[in-house]
Amino acid sequence: MKLQRKNRLRALSLGAVAVSGALALTACGSDDTGTKTGNGSSSSAAAGSIKCDGAKGQLLADGSSAQKNAIDAWVKNFSQSCGVQINYKGAGSGAGVTSFNQGQIAFAGSDSALKPEEVVASKKVCKGGQGIDLPMVGGPIALGYNVPGVDNLVLDAPTLAKIFDSKIQKWNDPAIKKLNPSAKLPDLKIQPFHRSEDSGTTDNFTKYLIATTPDNWKYEGGKAWQAKGGQAASGSSGVAQGVKQNQGAIGYFELSYAKDMTTVAIATGAKTPVKPSTDSATADIAAAKVVGTGKDLALKLDYNTKAEGAYPITLVTYEIVCDKGNKPETLPATKAFLTYLASEDGQKVLSQNDYAPIPEEIIAKVRTTVASLS
Amino acid sequence: MDISTTTDVPPSAPRPDAGERRTARGVTRPGDRIFLALSRGSGILLLVVMAAIAVFLTYRACLAISADDGNFLTTFEWNTNTDPPVFGIAVLAFGTVVSSVVAMALALPIAVAIALFLTHYAPRRLSGPIAYVIDLLAAVPSIVYGLWGALILVPHMQGLYGWLDQFLGWTGIFAWNGGAPRAMLTVGILLAIMILPIITNVSREVFRQVPRMHEEAALALGATRWEVVRMAVLPFGRSGVISAAMLGLGRALGETMAVATVLSPSYDIQASLLDPGGGTFAQNIASKFGEASVQGRDALIASGLVLFVITLLVNGAARAIIARRKEYSGANA
Numbered sequence: 001m002k003l004q005r006k007n008r009l010r011a012l013s014l015g016a017v018a019v020s021g022a023l024a025l026t027a028c029g030s031d032d033t034g035t036k037t038g039n040g041s042s043s044s045a046a047a048g049s050i051k052c053d054g055a056k057g058q059l060l061a062d063g064s065s066a067q068k069n070a071i072d073a074w075v076k077n078f079s080q081s082c083g084v085q086i087n088y089k090g091a092g093s094g095a096g097v098t099s100f101n102q103g104q105i106a107f108a109g110s111d112s113a114l115k116p117e118e119v120v121a122s123k124k125v126c127k128g129g130q131g132i133d134l135p136m137v138g139g140p141i142a143l144g145y146n147v148p149g150v151d152n153l154v155l156d157a158p159t160l161a162k163i164f165d166s167k168i169q170k171w172n173d174p175a176i177k178k179l180n181p182s183a184k185l186p187d188l189k190i191q192p193f194h195r196s197e198d199s200g201t202t203d204n205f206t207k208y209l210i211a212t213t214p215d216n217w218k219y220e221g222g223k224a225w226q227a228k229g230g231q232a233a234s235g236s237s238g239v240a241q242g243v244k245q246n247q248g249a250i251g252y253f254e255l256s257y258a259k260d261m262t263t264v265a266i267a268t269g270a271k272t273p274v275k276p277s278t279d280s281a282t283a284d285i286a287a288a289k290v291v292g293t294g295k296d297l298a299l300k301l302d303y304n305t306k307a308e309g310a311y312p313i314t315l316v317t318y319e320i321v322c323d324k325g326n327k328p329e330t331l332p333a334t335k336a337f338l339t340y341l342a343s344e345d346g347q348k349v350l351s352q353n354d355y356a357p358i359p360e361e362i363i364a365k366v367r368t369t370v371a372s373l374s
Numbered sequence: 375m376d377i378s379t380t381t382d383v384p385p386s387a388p389r390p391d392a393g394e395r396r397t398a399r400g401v402t403r404p405g406d407r408i409f410l411a412l413s414r415g416s417g418i419l420l421l422v423v424m425a426a427i428a429v430f431l432t433y434r435a436c437l438a439i440s441a442d443d444g445n446f447l448t449t450f451e452w453n454t455n456t457d458p459p460v461f462g463i464a465v466l467a468f469g470t471v472v473s474s475v476v477a478m479a480l481a482l483p484i485a486v487a488i489a490l491f492l493t494h495y496a497p498r499r500l501s502g503p504i505a506y507v508i509d510l511l512a513a514v515p516s517i518v519y520g521l522w523g524a525l526i527l528v529p530h531m532q533g534l535y536g537w538l539d540q541f542l543g544w545t546g547i548f549a550w551n552g553g554a555p556r557a558m559l560t561v562g563i564l565l566a567i568m569i570l571p572i573i574t575n576v577s578r579e580v581f582r583q584v585p586r587m588h589e590e591a592a593l594a595l596g597a598t599r600w601e602v603v604r605m606a607v608l609p610f611g612r613s614g615v616i617s618a619a620m621l622g623l624g625r626a627l628g629e630t631m632a633v634a635t636v637l638s639p640s641y642d643i644q645a646s647l648l649d650p651g652g653g654t655f656a657q658n659i660a661s662k663f664g665e666a667s668v669q670g671r672d673a674l675i676a677s678g679l680v681l682f683v684i685t686l687l688v689n690g691a692a693r694a695i696i697a698r699r700k701e702y703s704g705a706n707a
Contacts, residue, residue, distance in 0.1 A: 094665045189552050196639045198455070198665035223665055224453065231554055231638040231650050234661060238524070238635070245529050246554040 050345075052082035055336035057329065059086040063096020063109030066200055066254060067137040067317040070355045071109065077349065078340055084333045093200050094223070100320055101125055106330040107338070108320040111200030113298035122322070129324025132296040134366050136341050137317040138356030140281035141205050143264040144243045144257070145250040147171055147188065154179045156267040157312075161209045161216035163250060164192045166229035171248060179267060193242045193251030196232035198223035204315035205252045211303035212312070252313075255281075256354035266313065269306040280311035281356035288316070290362065295323040295369050297362070314356065324374050331373070338370045435679045438672035446676070450641050452658065454670035461673050463680050465641050469558065469652035470681065473633065474626040476562025476647065477569060482619055484566075485573035490603060492574075493581040505578065512571035520635030523564040524556075528636060531555035531563075535648050550648040556638040559647040561654075564632055569622035576621060580614030581607055613696040620692035627685055630656035655681040 061071075068090035075086045088109070096108035097118055103125040113133045114122065122131030143160070145153055150171075155163070159175050162168040168175055172185040195202045202225050209217035219226040233242045236253040243249040243261065250264070255276055265273035274280050287305050292298035303312050319338060326334060340346045347357040358366065439446050441459055449462025488508065492501045532555060539550035588606040597605060634657040638650035653661075659674045666674060 092665045094667070191553055196634075197661040222455065224455065228640070228642065231556060232640060233556075233638065234634055241524065242554060242556075242638075249554070 050078060050081040050340050050343075051336060052084075053332060053336045053339075055082050055084050055333035057084065057333060059084060059107075059330055059333050059337065060105045061086065061088045061096075061107050061109065062091050062099050062105050063088075063320070064093045064111045064200055064317050065090035066111055066139060066315065067109050067355070069256065069353050070137050070350055073349050073353050074337075074341055074346060078337055082333075082336065084337070086333075086337060092198075094198075097320065100131065103327075106321070106327070106334045110318050110320055111204060111315055113292065113296075113318060114320060122320075125325075126322030127325035129322045131320050132294070132323045132369070133292055133298040133318035133320055134338065134342075134369060135285075135297055135299050135316045135358050135362060136319045136338075136366065137350060138278075138281050138285045138358055139315055139317070139354075140255050140276035140278070140284075140311050140356060141201060141208075141252050141313045141315060142255045142258040142276040143250060143252050143266075143313075144240060144261040145264060146243050146247055146261070147186065148247060150180075150183050150185060151262055152180075152265065153183065153262070154265050154267050154273040157209060157212035158216045160264075160266075161213045163190055164194070164209070164230065165217065165227045166192070167216075188248040191242075191246055191249040192230035193233055193239045193249055194225040194227075194230055195236070195239060196225075196234045199236075200315065201236060201253065205313060208303045208313045254354070259354075266311065268310070268312050270308045270310070272308070274309060274311045276311050276313070278351045278354065278356040280309050281314045282359055283307065284310040284312060284314045285316060285356065286310075286359035286361065288362070290365070295372070297365055297369060299362070316358075321373060323369075323372075326373060335370060335373050338373070339367070342366045342370055431675055431679055434672045435676035438669065438676045441669060442673070450643070452641050452662065452673075454662070454673045455665075455667050459669050459673060463655075463677050465643055466653050466655045466658050466677055467680065467684065468643050469637075470627055470654040470656075470684065472647070472652070473558050473561045473565060473654055474623055476559060477565035477626045478619065478623055480563060480566035481570050481573055481622060482615075485570050485618070485622075486577055486615060488570075488574045489577035489581055490607070492578050494599070494603060494607065505575075508571045508574050511567070512575070516568065516629060517631040517635070519564060519568055520632035523560065523632060523636040527564060528555055528560060531560050535559075538648065546645055547647055549646045551646075553650050554638070555648065555650075556636060557644070557646075557648050557650045558637070558652055561633050561637050562647070564636055565626045565629055568629065568632065569625050572625060573615075573618045573622040576618035577611065577615050580611040580618070584610045616692055616695055620689060623688055624685060627681065627688070628656050629654075630660045633657040634660045 068088065071088045071090075075088060079085060090109075093108075093110040093112065096105070097110055097114065099105045100108035101118060101121040101124070110133075114131055119130055123129075125131075143155070147153065153176075155176070156179060159168065159179065162175065169190055171188045171190055177185060200223060203221065203223045206217065206219065206221040206226075210219075210221050225232065231242060231246075231249070233239045233251075236257050239251040239253050240257040240261070243251040255278070258276070263276055265275045267273045284301065284305055284307075285299070287307055287310060288299040288301045290297055291300045298318070299316055301314060301316065305312050319341070321334060321338070342358075342363055347363060350357045357363070438454075438459075442449075442461060443458040444451060444460040444462050446462055448464050449460060450465055452461045453459060454461055488504075492505055496504065535550050535555045538548040538559075542548035543550065584607050588610065589602050592602045592606045633654050637653065637657060639653040639657060639661060640651040641653070642651055644651040655677050659678060662670060662674055
């Protein structure tokens, strides 16, 4: 009996500790929720002009994780106004296109346009039509670095390629000094961070290196990192974390991860080196050419741009839908959602979330294409 | 244990009333039959499921290996999205074994020491709470260990790495090039913390079962406390400690998220424990699964099968050791 009573006492005290712990935790949490509701109200103010057009039910979508935050913000506004439940599962561009071509989802998000064989495969799902790319989200890929005492680092493409290929190993290398004559560069080992898993961000960053400085970056490119050396970390958050923790580190990630970090300005050949920002990325996309045929609006970005204020390392995320032959039960909701994304209010949501809006000329084409979906 | 079994009434002693026994044997009630069918069914179902999984995995793995353009065992590369794919498990096998061995080397002595302290040294009032805290370690999810490792352990490893490089750098195993300490040693330390509770708990139970008579006999011969531990407790518990270690090793071999968050993976083998690079099977599967094509998934399944074989070998070796020790230690492992 005595033993049992002891146990009960112990259980009681444990319970008390758990309850008080939970209370203490909720106390710390209340600050955050305050700021969050602030954000929510500002973005729902922008949700005024959503046209539902008989959209109802549930939409399934999947794809690029780079645009996940943007989609989440849109989904929140859209489902508040229209009551449509949208489930976007940012499993990666490859997974998104695969599920789209198996007819499992209403639209996919992808960091790269459909490949010819993927377009062929999409014809099975899109009865009488095919999958098309609609550029909807832009985003600069920032290069964050951690070098004490250096605030305005400028690099160009060949230097970047050599740093990430472990050819330049110290921050006081002559090549970096030449680009930063006034900076006090320390004798510090450079630790380039890349993504450990396959990623569209890696793909777009290496595409930039291949396009601008093929002599210094002799790899094929693609979603998997190919250069040897350096540090690998999982996810953009892991890379950003690694850069923050380690002196001498440099890494690439979406702009939203670079908030409390110094970022590299790229010497593009323009008069002043360009820092990553939503505006400078939009300026870069404005110079892109539409290379898609028919209703497809796939873009070809100009990585060698020398335009003032255009940040060259930019990625565009496409929403992929059928131009004809979308499933009748999801068509109204898909159309209404994409119309909202391409609308002025929809694009405004992007810059609030550290993404770059698509420039007016291109988004106007997206709007007409979305209106013609069937 | 010997003493307790001799004092027990043997269960097989013949009952006095033979007639009662015959009825108990001869009549089978519906409940018996249902229970028999259920339990036999469960057993068969388990076998069928296992066989189905094995056939599926082997089939997919064979597809991947036959498409592999490199050597599956020796290639230092993992490019499964190219055509033809090129991949090999050499780096993964090496990293898996090395990180587990480091974890084992760190965790085993500490765990055995904790277990001895709890059973033979600590006052009762203290041993309860300590055992409870160790149990809590086992309840922490591995991703939390991973986050803790990446955010707190890694930045605090710089000092240790510098020290090891300075004094043991000449061995080559502890040479450090100054990169962020996201290397096999950090992974090993993290894994050691994760497997510590398993080894401690099992060892504690084993040490607790050491016959009181053995210890008292040693004391009566004039042994000190340490000598009692050495002569009576450790030999008795040896096979139990080995199986505890194998349980821990099993977790270390298969650990996924903690390794994936802490290690800086690459497809080459680092001679030094302190240089970032390498990888483990589970970490590689977690990192590569998201964007893997059908081919890529098959390749990952093939690597998973190799991990399965390694685990089988390790467990087999442990069983062999235990079986050999059993003869003269008298332990019930």
